[in-house]
Amino acid sequence: MFGKFKDTAFVAAAAVALVSTASLPSAANAADVLRIGAPLALTGGLADEGKKQEGVWQLWLDKVNANGGIKVGGKTMKVELVKYDYQTDGKRAGQLAEKLVTDDKVDVLMAPFGSGHTKIVAAVAERYQVPLLACVASSESVYDQGFKYLFGTLAPNGGMTDAMAVMFKEKMPSTAKIAVYGRDDVFPKSMATAMAKSAESAGLKVVYNELYAVGTMDHSAALSAIKAASPDWIYMTGYTQDLILGRKQMKDLGIEAPIITMVTGPAYREFTEGLGDLADGVTSSTWWHHATAYTGATGVWDTTAGFYKDFTAAFKTDPDYVHASCAAAADVLVNAVQKAGSTDKTKVRDALAATDMLTFYGPIKFGANGMNQGREMPVIQVQGKDIKVLYPAGIANADMIAVK
CATH class of the missing domain: 3.40.50.2300 (Response regulator)
Structure with missing residues (x-):
């Protein structure tokens, strides 16, 4: 490329x-x-x-x-x-x-x-x-x-999870339970931590909240525990290959949920190409969209x-x-x-x-700590072979769908 x-x-x-x-x-x-x-x-x-x-x-x-x-x-x-x-x-x-x-x-x-x-x-x-x-x-x-x-x-990461939790609860009111599964690394860990807090603030019950080690090549034990908790929303963080493996193992284990979010999977072309049809319906958050x-x-x-x-x-x-x-x-x-x-x-x-x-x-x-100030950041979803923007309203081009 x-x-x-x-x-x-x-x-x-x-x-x-x-x-x-x-x-x-x-x-x-x-x-x-x-x-x-x-x-x-x-x-x-x-x-x-x-x-x-x-x-x-x-x-x-x-x-x-x-x-x-x-x-x-x-x-x-x-x-x-x-x-x-x-x-x-x-x-x-x-x-x-x-x-x-x-x-x-x-x-x-x-x-x-x-x-x-x-x-x-x-x-x-x-x-x-x-x-x-x-x-x-x-x-x-x-x-x-x-x-x-x-x-x-x-x-900052926090703005991404707050908006997502509120929006998903609004779009799918029956959403009550979330499972959070994050890579034990600086960014993925911070996103998992932020999501658990945002979910609780939005009135959701966090039924699973664990981290996996860097280099993990088998998520089946954790995913089986998630399946047993029957969440309405599965939120997984990591880098591209982690998330591709996680999504494939969800399929292999028969794990289903109306909402599957992978951060920041769908933001990368490699994620959607690596999963093909399995990427359909997966949501994510990102800092920018064209x-x-x-x-x-x-x-x-x-x-x-x-x-x-x-x-x-x-x-x-x-x-x-x-x-x-x-x-x-x-x-x-x-x-x-x-x-x-x-x-x-x-x-x-x-x-x-x-x-x-x-x-x-x-x-x-830049704020006092050197970070760019918070602003509305896009929530995206794979729909078919396309990446659609669900939020914010000013650039949204699709409505949220459930994972099939």
């Missing part, structure tokens, strides 16, 4: 660093280049997600440099992306983030996929006081560490439609929230550098803290 783009590669410290730019800077003009560093999971368990970040940043970078670069403090700067594959190893992500800062002399960092690995990289960024943009980390536990240089474009229609935005794309057009032309598939959030994070970063008038790390950090802008992805305004 992302083979369209080619990078200059070199081998260093047993890792491959890829430098992407319109032209590599000479010593004479190195000051006229904004260098962005990114440890990415391009191999290993999170490779699908890491390649999404890589691909959309390359799309963004090509567009920036095709337009001549960015205007900063009265001069034009090219933008360069230096990235390493940390092979889905959290410790390695931290080591490579440090290498990007100390050896590659990047001006800013982009965080990898997921709250857990973002937290590791954030500690490095804080130690060296380098601004860090996180585009795929929504767990508040990442942002409660007192980090001053970390900023995230995803809104049905949104923002216009007059600041950044490479001034409308949601413009981003969608360029993305689908490049990749022949629809973008998901990972693509949109990460592209918007790059726009936010450039906006902060322009506001700072230089790549001075403290000035850029202060400009990020003061950010209040509209991107094609939506509004970005």
Whole structure:
């Protein structure tokens, strides 16, 4: 999917660093280049997600440099992306983030996929006081560490579960019992915890609430216990392969419920392709959907439609929230550098803290902890072979259906 783009590669410290730019800077003009560093999971368990970040940043970078670069403090700067594959190893992500800062002399960092690995990289960024943009980390536990240089474009998890619990109870009034089953990892765990609280607040009885270990390859025991509890709603969190396995085992065990939610399964094309008809009816929540229609935005794309057009032309598939959030994070970063008038790390950090802008992805305004402020986030459902938006009303294009 992302083979369209080619990078200059070199081998260093047993890792491959890829430098992407319109032209590599000479010593004479190195000051006229904004260098962005990114440890990415391009191999290993999170490779699908890491390649999404890589691909959309390359799309963004090509567009920036095709337009001549960015205007900063009265001069034009090219933008360069230096990235390493940390092979889905959290410790390695931290080591490579440090290498990007100390050896590659990047001006800013982009965080990898997921709250857990973002937290590791954030500690490095804080130690060296380098601004860090996180585009795929929504767990508040990442942002409660007192980090001053970390900023995230995803809104907090809690807003996703509250709206879903209220809406599902309204759409299916007979819903009384929910089973919550989550991966014991930062983001999936926080979503499972938030959902249990939101469900109780909405008047639902939580009849099952357990976590499964990272790397679990058989969910049958837990799913059998869920079946015995006869829930009206099954809510499972995890990453794509976890959820595909869980849904298949539900089918094998004859587990049925009017509502099956998998976070964030249907937000990813890999989920629906991996399950085929079994994905039909599965609901989820996400931070963005291309049905949104923002216009007059600041950044490479001034409308949601413009981003969608360029993305689908490049990749022949629809973008998901990972693509949109990460592209918007790059726009936010450039906006902060322009506001700072230089790549001075403290000035850029202060400009990020003061950010209040509209991107094609939506509004970005960071709270005191560095997270994007809460807003209405889409609830989606697989219907046939399509992803439909159930909420919010302004972009909804379908009514909720029960799982068949």
